[in-house]
Amino acid sequence: MDEGPALSPQERKILSDIEQSLEADVELQRTLSSESRRRVIAWSPLAAGIICILAVLCLGLLVAAAATSSPMLIWCFTLAWVSLLVTTALYLRGWYRNRGARSGGAPPARR
Numbered sequence: 001m002d003e004g005p006a007l008s009p010q011e012r013k014i015l016s017d018i019e020q021s022l023e024a025d026v027e028l029q030r031t032l033s034s035e036s037r038r039r040v041i042a043w044s045p046l047a048a049g050i051i052c053i054l055a056v057l058c059l060g061l062l063v064a065a066a067a068t069s070s071p072m073l074i075w076c077f078t079l080a081w082v083s084l085l086v087t088t089a090l091y092l093r094g095w096y097r098n099r100g101a102r103s104g105g106a107p108p109a110r111r
Contacts, residue, residue: 062077
């Protein structure tokens, strides 16, 4: 598919010079490589483990609160439940954003 007129030799040389200067920029290369590494590593299995621990804690607090009808246990369950929901939402958001980076593509644009 033709995307327009071809570049002139002078334009190709200018583009080549720009690409070489960007490749020679060590700070830029370090930033780009650390950004891609950070996206892939940011949501490790540790986050999934924390979600599982919160889920078990919520279940235990729910059972204890239902058995004793203690207002303190009910409030503890509520706080643990909200923490579980927020942590899960953040984990899923990070997973969704990084799934494109892991597969080599870009995530869908936001509307």
